[in-house]
Amino acid sequence: MKRYWIPLLFAAVTAVISACRKEPLPEPVPQLDEDSILAMVPTDVLNTAYYKDIFLDGGCELNPGIKENGVVINGRLPYAMEKTGITDAEYFLSTIDNVNMGFTDSDKALQSELIRGTADDVNGVLLYPDGAPRFRMIYVFGGHSGPHGETLGTTGRSRVKTFYDNGGSYVGSCAGAYLSGKYAAGGLMPYFNIWEEGKMVGTGVSSSSIDMEMVSETFEKYYGPSWGTLVTGARHNGGGFMDTAPAGTEVIALFKDQAGRNSRNARFYDRPGVWAYKASATSGRLVVTGSHPEDAASGDVLNLTASMFRYAWDGSGAAKVKGVLRNGDMIPMTKGTEDNEPAYTAIGDLQCHHFVIHLPAAVPALTVEVQGQGDYDLEVYLKKDGFAFPENTPDYSAKVPGAHQTLVTGRLEAGLWYVTVRCATTVTATEVITDPARNVGRRFVYSGKTGVLNGVPYTIEARW
Numbered sequence: 001m002k003r004y005w006i007p008l009l010f011a012a013v014t015a016v017i018s019a020c021r022k023e024p025l026p027e028p029v030p031q032l033d034e035d036s037i038l039a040m041v042p043t044d045v046l047n048t049a050y051y052k053d054i055f056l057d058g059g060c061e062l063n064p065g066i067k068e069n070g071v072v073i074n075g076r077l078p079y080a081m082e083k084t085g086i087t088d089a090e091y092f093l094s095t096i097d098n099v100n101m102g103f104t105d106s107d108k109a110l111q112s113e114l115i116r117g118t119a120d121d122v123n124g125v126l127l128y129p130d131g132a133p134r135f136r137m138i139y140v141f142g143g144h145s146g147p148h149g150e151t152l153g154t155t156g157r158s159r160v161k162t163f164y165d166n167g168g169s170y171v172g173s174c175a176g177a178y179l180s181g182k183y184a185a186g187g188l189m190p191y192f193n194i195w196e197e198g199k200m201v202g203t204g205v206s207s208s209s210i211d212m213e214m215v216s217e218t219f220e221k222y223y224g225p226s227w228g229t230l231v232t233g234a235r236h237n238g239g240g241f242m243d244t245a246p247a248g249t250e251v252i253a254l255f256k257d258q259a260g261r262n263s264r265n266a267r268f269y270d271r272p273g274v275w276a277y278k279a280s281a282t283s284g285r286l287v288v289t290g291s292h293p294e295d296a297a298s299g300d301v302l303n304l305t306a307s308m309f310r311y312a313w314d315g316s317g318a319a320k321v322k323g324v325l326r327n328g329d330m331i332p333m334t335k336g337t338e339d340n341e342p343a344y345t346a347i348g349d350l351q352c353h354h355f356v357i358h359l360p361a362a363v364p365a366l367t368v369e370v371q372g373q374g375d376y377d378l379e380v381y382l383k384k385d386g387f388a389f390p391e392n393t394p395d396y397s398a399k400v401p402g403a404h405q406t407l408v409t410g411r412l413e414a415g416l417w418y419v420t421v422r423c424a425t426t427v428t429a430t431e432v433i434t435d436p437a438r439n440v441g442r443r444f445v446y447s448g449k450t451g452v453l454n455g456v457p458y459t460i461e462a463r464w
Contacts, residue, residue, distance in 0.1 A: 030360060034324045037358045040416050043281045045387050047132075047167055047319040049352035051426065054081070055126060055135040056091035059111040060103035060151035062143035062175060064093035064441065066295045067235065072097045074440045078139070078294035080305035083223065086137070086313065090125070095434050095441035099143040108151050110434065110443060115156040121446075121453040122337050124156075126163045128348035129337045129455035133168030133284070136316050137309070140176030142239070142292055149179060149190035157192055164194040167317020169284035171308055174239040177288035184240065195249070195277050195286055200240035203255070203268040203290065210236045210263075210291060211256040212273045212304075218252055219307035224300070230256065231293075231300045239290035242272035250276040253304075255290075274308070278315050285315020319387050325357045325368075325419060325462040333421075334373075334457040346455025347378070349426035354387055355419040355460065362413050363464040370421055372403025372458035374451065377424040380405045384413070388420035399424070403458065412464075421460060425452050 058064040065076040117124035181198030253274035257263040278285040293305040379399035381388035398407035427446040434441030
């Protein structure tokens, strides 16, 4: 009789021995620390999530419009906006057409409510709850720079500086250029100081124009004028030239002759009349001039103004990441403006908050859950190796109506994944004429779900 059981017994014993032997575990995939993960995020991707394109400041002691035939047309915005298509705008325009007439107390009160804020909008119209810019750009009209800064007060001026520091671009003409700096008339002024330590000196030219020679190729990719072009006919009324400037200031055009005169011996001759400044990748870009090219409806002067707007637009701040999502950790985005903790502050209208997840190895699935408070619509997007703005072709999204979203994926590859939370709720903005009897003064009044102005609190958690 053949002993078939012997090899079977040997196989069984071998199996038992193998089962009892401790096999080495696979090497764990190393987890990167937060600094290493955030170092992988690019710093040159422009933020695209704003409430609107531009806010125009024609408030107290500033022109509430542009000049046509020498007269300020209250409510007439720069022609360059039409040329560039940057028209998704709001503004505050005073009821005083002639800046030499000062300002009204009612205009000052309305300006304070808009820029400095109220209980219903503690951030002011320019800012989201976390201090990020709510508009992509601000344009500041000409007029009286010092008095305008004084009417804004310390808080109002700080709102504009925060706007620029956190990514909003700035365009200004004449007084708008002065306000961007810190010094003028030989001393410290109530200005914004976004053009850090910048100083201007008055040309001494009023009710005239000064030629400007383009000394930069920067505007050639926009509307021009090209390098070497002599731009003539831009109105000039008491504006200044660049005197002391921070490092990194870019000179775009130099003042030449005043209209009808040889100005070789004038203090403004060959001094900067158009310049730009970008403090950092996350700040906006400033583009200003001591003249008034915004009044021009055609020609090189219009092209100059349009290029100023577009260059500022392209220099708005880079997108930023709030933090790193770890497996199973919940991040509370519930703070208010007054808490001064932007990394954990509630989200504003049409704003995007960005987070990143680093997967050291592939995972079979991932879940992102957002729980928001109130009757608002939040959306969630996920994308590999790029900010998950809605227009940036996200790999996954969750956007059913309401403040609660659950995004579930299939298998995800290892790498850096971006999570974006977007607040799809915004306010209804209605233009209001401050003085209907005279048809002067303009501002916007918000209605609808105005609670979004102080932010929608939410929590976010990722699991895999």
